[in-house]
Amino acid sequence: MKAVLDASVFFSEIPLEGELFTTPSVCDELIDIRAKGNFEKLCAKGLTVLSPAGDSLRAVDRAAEKTRDSSVISGTDRDLLALAKELGAVLYTDDFAIQNVAGVLGVETRPILQRKARQVRWKYRCTGCGRYYSHDGDCPVCGAAIKRKLK
Secondary structure (H helix, E strand, O other): OEEEEOHHHHOOOOOOOOEEEEOHHHHHHOOOHHHHHHHHHHHHOOOEEOOOOHHHHHHHHHHHHHHOOOOOOOHHHHHHHHHHHHHOOEEEOOOHHHHHHHHHHOOOEEOOOOOOOOOOOEEEEEOOOOOEEOOOEEOOOOOOEEEEEEO
């Protein structure tokens, strides 16, 4: 089985088998001595660090727009989702936004320490006048903040 690993994996001690992959952006997030040690152990077992292709990243962007998670998906999250899509791999992550977008992409996810997320659609509502929008920011009508909420 192929598996793509989010940074959370390197902060835990979960047993992993199969072909393991991660992205350079995840490696950049590993600043803790324990995480770096776990990374080195997995490298010794054959962990491969790969960057995803541009087409896969664009597919992730489209999926994040559908789920309205674009504002919370980081560059690292995009890389992980794109790589898992390219490889047809399972994605290990505790990030709910990643799991939400993965569902649209058809990427299987497995939680590390948290419960598995359910599919979520977001809506954006002005905190002042209550109008609904398709994005966050400031309300063009009353100027109050537009916040993301569960649909």
